Amino acid sequence: MTPMPGAEPREPEDPAFDGTLREEDTAGQEAPASPVAARQPRRVTWQKVTVLPAVLAAVLVATWLWFEQADLDPLSENALSNGQVGKALRQHIELTVISTFFVLIIAIPLGILLTRGAFRKGAPVVMALANTGQATPAIGLLALLVIWMGIGEKAALTGIVIYAVLPVLSNTIAGLRANDPTLLEAARGIGMSPLGVLVKVELPLAVPLILAGVRTALVLNVGTATLATFGGGGGLGVLITTGITNQRMPVLMLGSILTVVLALLVDWLASLAELVLSPRGLEVRS
Amino acid sequence: MSETAATTGATIELDHLTKRYPGSGEPAVDSVNMEIQAGETVIFVGPSGCGKSTTLKMINRLIEPTSGRIRINGEDVTDIDPVKLRRKVGYAIQSSGLFPHMTVAQNIALVPKMIGWRKARVSARVEEMLDLVGLDPGEFHGRYPRQLSGGQQQRVGVARALAADPPVLLMDEPFGAVDPITRDHLQDELIRLQHELHKTIVFVTHDFDEAIKLGDRIAVLRERSHIAQFDTPEAILTNPADDFVSGFVGAGAALKRLNLTRVRDVEMADVPTVTVDDPLQLIFDKLRASGTNELLLLDKRHRPYKWLRRGDLMRARGSLARAGTLVHDTVTRDATLRDALEAVLTDNAGRVAVTGRRGEYLGVVDMETLMNSVHEMLEADRLDALEHQHELEEQRSQLTRHEQEGGSGEARA
Numbered sequence: 001m002t003p004m005p006g007a008e009p010r011e012p013e014d015p016a017f018d019g020t021l022r023e024e025d026t027a028g029q030e031a032p033a034s035p036v037a038a039r040q041p042r043r044v045t046w047q048k049v050t051v052l053p054a055v056l057a058a059v060l061v062a063t064w065l066w067f068e069q070a071d072l073d074p075l076s077e078n079a080l081s082n083g084q085v086g087k088a089l090r091q092h093i094e095l096t097v098i099s100t101f102f103v104l105i106i107a108i109p110l111g112i113l114l115t116r117g118a119f120r121k122g123a124p125v126v127m128a129l130a131n132t133g134q135a136t137p138a139i140g141l142l143a144l145l146v147i148w149m150g151i152g153e154k155a156a157l158t159g160i161v162i163y164a165v166l167p168v169l170s171n172t173i174a175g176l177r178a179n180d181p182t183l184l185e186a187a188r189g190i191g192m193s194p195l196g197v198l199v200k201v202e203l204p205l206a207v208p209l210i211l212a213g214v215r216t217a218l219v220l221n222v223g224t225a226t227l228a229t230f231g232g233g234g235g236l237g238v239l240i241t242t243g244i245t246n247q248r249m250p251v252l253m254l255g256s257i258l259t260v261v262l263a264l265l266v267d268w269l270a271s272l273a274e275l276v277l278s279p280r281g282l283e284v285r286s
Numbered sequence: 287m288s289e290t291a292a293t294t295g296a297t298i299e300l301d302h303l304t305k306r307y308p309g310s311g312e313p314a315v316d317s318v319n320m321e322i323q324a325g326e327t328v329i330f331v332g333p334s335g336c337g338k339s340t341t342l343k344m345i346n347r348l349i350e351p352t353s354g355r356i357r358i359n360g361e362d363v364t365d366i367d368p369v370k371l372r373r374k375v376g377y378a379i380q381s382s383g384l385f386p387h388m389t390v391a392q393n394i395a396l397v398p399k400m401i402g403w404r405k406a407r408v409s410a411r412v413e414e415m416l417d418l419v420g421l422d423p424g425e426f427h428g429r430y431p432r433q434l435s436g437g438q439q440q441r442v443g444v445a446r447a448l449a450a451d452p453p454v455l456l457m458d459e460p461f462g463a464v465d466p467i468t469r470d471h472l473q474d475e476l477i478r479l480q481h482e483l484h485k486t487i488v489f490v491t492h493d494f495d496e497a498i499k500l501g502d503r504i505a506v507l508r509e510r511s512h513i514a515q516f517d518t519p520e521a522i523l524t525n526p527a528d529d530f531v532s533g534f535v536g537a538g539a540a541l542k543r544l545n546l547t548r549v550r551d552v553e554m555a556d557v558p559t560v561t562v563d564d565p566l567q568l569i570f571d572k573l574r575a576s577g578t579n580e581l582l583l584l585d586k587r588h589r590p591y592k593w594l595r596r597g598d599l600m601r602a603r604g605s606l607a608r609a610g611t612l613v614h615d616t617v618t619r620d621a622t623l624r625d626a627l628e629a630v631l632t633d634n635a636g637r638v639a640v641t642g643r644r645g646e647y648l649g650v651v652d653m654e655t656l657m658n659s660v661h662e663m664l665e666a667d668r669l670d671a672l673e674h675q676h677e678l679e680e681q682r683s684q685l686t687r688h689e690q691e692g693g694s695g696e697a698r699a
Binding site: 183188189190192193196204205280 | 343348369370371373376377379383387388400431432
């Protein structure tokens with residue numbers, strides 16, 4: 001079926017299933033160029049910034065060159081002309097950005113709420129619900145939503161959001177729970193208010209895990225957004241389905257390549273964000 | 287609050303303080319009564335699980351008491367806003383409790399910022415606190431906790447607890463996680479700090495030696511935080527209230543007692559001395575005249591130099607440079623009797639010279655003088671403790687009488 005990078009089924013119970021074990025990451029950790037002597041080694045090295053974009057650019061150039069020399073039949077020509085590729089790409093990015101935004105404003109506050117005293121008991125229930133959201137096959141979920149909400153971008157977006165809430169939610173909860181209770185007691189002990197403890201201590205310390213969840217969700221969203229076409233939501237999925245139904249390999253190829261490149265690009269951006277936003281002081285070891 | 291005059295301690299009063307966890311029959315802390323004087327260092331010591339930490343955490347209401355009152359400086363704080371209370375009470379815990387994502391300076395600045403100090407004052411205070419706990423502000427200011435050693439982290443933890451100049455400092459096994467040598471240093475530092483600051487410190491530990499070293503008074507707690515004995519270290523060592531306390535004091539109470547007395551408190555013996563400038567004839571005369579076999583030869587600045595015995599000079603053919611044995615160990619007046627005993631035991635002739643601040647000779651302690659003073663000391667302790675116990679018993683009986691009367695009075699009313 002359609003290529004869905006990062007959307008392979010994962011163990012929902014395992015909070016560590018986030019993107020932290022990706023290859024480029026481990027490679028990056030071996031890379032810190034500056035020795036211990038430098039007090040604050042640079043986190044964003046030039047390798048991290050340049051390698052992946054260069055590879056992706058090469059892939060795009062190769063694809064473009066191939067399409068330049070290929071002679072396409074009218075059907076393919078039709079599917080790719082009139083800026084339809086650009087439109088599909090724009091729609092796809094739109095879907096990803098909007099859905100991620102909603103995922104964040106739903107999942108992070110919910111995660112925070114579910115680790116507060118009285119609501120802690122609700123956590124298993126909500127997690128079970130989020131699990132169902134992700135366990136349901138995305139395409140089935142989308143079909144149901146279209147029946148319910150009608151064809152259009154709205155149904156597609158809702159589907160994507162439901163699908164991606166889980167990783168952010170579970171990582172937020174896991175991140176907040178992983179905080180050392182004695183540290184939180186120390187925070188209260190020196191006179192921080194509950195809100196102060198959350199904002200100044202709990203959240204900053206949970207940032208690495210939360211960001212890892214966000215990164216997973218982003219990549220997931222790029223993949224799931226290809227399905228939006230079935231609900232009339234547009235996106236790169238349009239190219240892919242057109243390619244399949246009309247048996248036109250070039251169209252299918254272009255749709256797939258653009259999706260993969262977009263997913264990898266988003267993942268790369270998220271990895272940079274993780275590096276920049278993780279609080280200093282957590283990474284240093286004496 | 288002025289910036290120069292530091293706030294000194296406040297009294298703490300625990301009045302029938304009780305903690306009962308839901309679902310368990312026995313209370314975790316059962317009706318603790320205690321009065322802690324301003325500027326006093328009180329140590330809670332007891333086996334693990336005896337409720338000492340719980341009792342401590344009830345003072346700043348990290349654990350809310352089920353019943354009973356807490357008064358700090360006479361003010362009842364049992365029902366005030368706990369956040370406000372905690373900002374006035376310093377709190378330091380094991381393995382420092384520093385926030386790893388904040389620099390040392392940010393950690394220390396937390397409480398002053400929360401109570402609304404101005405920026406300039408906060409940053410001045412941070413430098414001052416780092417200096418106070420013996421860390422170079424320039425070097426440590428911008429470091430993260432994970433870049434520090436355990437001992438350094440603990441110092442920063444204490445600096446953070448003291449940053450807003452609270453009258454009361456609660457310490458929950460603060461030195462439990464550092465190695466013995468560092469712990470020793472940190473204890474010395476705390477003693478020095480307390481000499482300067484005179485805070486009221488409540489300190490929890492399970493290490494009785496730490497308790498003896500740091501405490502003005504020690505509360506030995508048994509299960510449910512019952513106070514087995516609440517007294518000075520001397521009294522607990524020489525006269526433990528019951529088997530539980532003596533079990534906790536452990537073997538060698540008399541040896542531990544030696545840690546509490548300094549050389550300056552005991553009588554020193556005197557040996558005849560000569561200086562290197564004295565003529566040889568005088569030295570010969572003194573040796574012959576003195577009852578002992580020995581002379582202490584002092585150098586030009588009156589520091590102990592050599593032990594001279596009868597016959598040493600003959601063997602060295604009258605040369606002072608070759609005669610006698612060099613003094614290899616001395617103790618100061620501030621050394622504990624334990625240190626002195628150690629020196630006496632390792633000395634081949636069983637005596638050691640005591641020196642003053644500039645190393646000048648003051649006297650000698652030997653086995654005999656040490657024994658005598660220790661005996662006297664222990665005897666005096668015993669008498670003190672007996673007297674003290676009488677007083678306590680009287681107080682207690684008065685209190686029970688009072689309570690009975692009070693109780694019946696209420697019943698009648």
